[in-house]
Amino acid sequence: MKVTTLKDIANELGISVATVSKALKDYPDVNKDTKEKVLQIARKLNYSPNQLAVNLRTKQTKTIGVIIPTTVHHFFSKVIDGIIEEAEKKGYLVIILQSSEKLFLEKLQVNLLLDKRVDGILMSLSNKTNEFVHLKKVLSRNIPLVLFDKIEPSISCSKVRIDDKKAAYEAVSYLISKGYKKISHFRGDLNPKISNDRFEGYREALEDHGITYDPSLVYLCNNNTDFEDGYTNAKKLIRENPEVDSIFAITDLVAIGAIKYFNENNIKIPDDVAVFGFSNWFMSSVVSPALTTVHQPAHQMGVVATEILLNEIELNKENTPCIHKEVILPTKLILRESC
């Protein structure tokens, strides 16, 4: 990583390092014009005051930062286990930040990680992330960045994900092959790519099998795609569309919320309504009836994303340019009792 030093700023302006240092500390014996010029160049060169201290020690901090939307989803807990396992092997410590699905927190957290001089950053974006200046800032500082699960295609960095559209297509096609026709979708938030991809997979599977897409069968889960979303949407669904025969849910948590509502109200699964989940959370095998779902390799996603990041950190140290990877991990259908 090429870090800007006081000397770089001094050279750029043809003044002494001492003057630059004083200007940055706002000493009264440096004139205003010089201060302004120093600040201008410092900004241009991405100079940050504690780089000095970092340079005194070592260019690497041997820490990586991870920003995830939440730890309540078991999926992210398993990803974190994979990240820590891989990082530990290579002697790296892992700083975790939870954006709680908030863009403003995610931005602050990126700044914090840059300020704390992590060697690289792993991120899964919040549901509300619809601008990307903070990600570009990471890249402009020449800090390796790997996006996983909830990614943004336009950002030029490595990415690890599953094929959400294909997985959803396979799940819904399975339901159709079993004779289900009135298939509801409990979809995720409108912004993130993964929930749009899963929705597209649902719609395409219907259309490819000659079933007309009916928007009134699609229910939005915007309460953190949580258990509660599944419960309240199941209630609404039965009231509004009593003829529904199955649900494809955006996550296992949502599916399990729906199962709870059906169990409480004597609606038989799968005879009255079949339920298909997504992610193969370990609880999906424990609920009654056991949940049919899409297996998503969470732990492996953490390991692979970390491998790529640490490799890019190494290349970066040697000033070797790296070619960004996009790894798509395989998913599979796990067939249980709920369909």
Next chain:
Amino acid sequence: MKVTTLKDIANELGISVATVSKALKDYPDVNKDTKEKVLQIARKLNYSPNQLAVNLRTKQTKTIGVIIPTTVHHFFSKVIDGIIEEAEKKGYLVIILQSSEKLFLEKLQVNLLLDKRVDGILMSLSNKTNEFVHLKKVLSRNIPLVLFDKIEPSISCSKVRIDDKKAAYEAVSYLISKGYKKISHFRGDLNPKISNDRFEGYREALEDHGITYDPSLVYLCNNNTDFEDGYTNAKKLIRENPEVDSIFAITDLVAIGAIKYFNENNIKIPDDVAVFGFSNWFMSSVVSPALTTVHQPAHQMGVVATEILLNEIELNKENTPCIHKEVILPTKLILRESC
């Protein structure tokens, strides 16, 4: 926070700040003896090189660090939500580190947080933490520390916890009041105070109600107190103690593992074996049969621990001495179908 400056070291030795600075950077024009003395004093005063940079900016970083054993337990995810909610209100960012129940990682993580100059630290100790030099180091640096859930009584800092012994005592007393006599305990790791307290509560409840304590009914969960522990111990229990009539499990995850085994093997809950959990994870209301358990106020624990920590950070900034608090949050029994 009183941080050691180059000047403190210079004063201690009666030499110039410039010499101290050069000595720490190992400049050739400072002699070896002086370098050694400077390093000695720097260590004695807990000087760390990037304090300089921190001092240049501000004495506060507006970040707090949290070290937890795992995020896989829903309990800790809820605690984290409480911590972030409270920290966000006061404008603090939260750095999370996961020790994965490893003492060596926990120690490295404490060093990392000190190095990253967090304003305060929240910790729930790993199951393997049986020495506390790293905690004393935090206190010696005058960084506020609050322990929660898995605490160490001998450390002089604020603590937020539940009364694990009392909660376990109440749970087992309830089982006895319902006529259960052969009560097994799936206990936690041998080291942490919470698992010993829950075990003691179990034993005392038996003895106070005239039931002889039988160590062969106690099963150890040492695989991260996980679902798998419950499953494999339930299998062993039925083989070794077929006359057992109930289980008091250290966590809901362990209880749900046992329920899965019983459901798979046509062992009726609660008619053949009753199951009592601990923590009131939201899934405990969804499994079949719904799990009777102890409600543990996870979110509130996060909020309260953070309130105390931020208050101590404020006092610390003003150099006002603070009196450590020990807050014990109330628990309650949640009676469902499994008992």
